[in-house]
Amino acid sequence: DQAHEKAFSDFILRQTTNEFANDLDKLRSAGDFNERSVPMLVRALRQGTACFSVEERVAVGKAVEA
Secondary structure: OHHHHHHHHHHHHHHHHHHOHHHHHHHHOOOOOOOOHHHHHHHHHHHHHHHOOHHHHHHHHHHHHO
């Protein structure tokens, strides 16, 4: 199940970055955006997975890997 949750997390991160590409570009061009900002941004985006149950994350992860 851990592999499926990782697949889900990776999928959500890809989908989120695609959906909010313009907003992310604006963040990257901000004057206070630096090399420390990227890991913080990735962590913030990954936290969005917490609103899904384990069962949902595993089910989507399985579907993504299929």
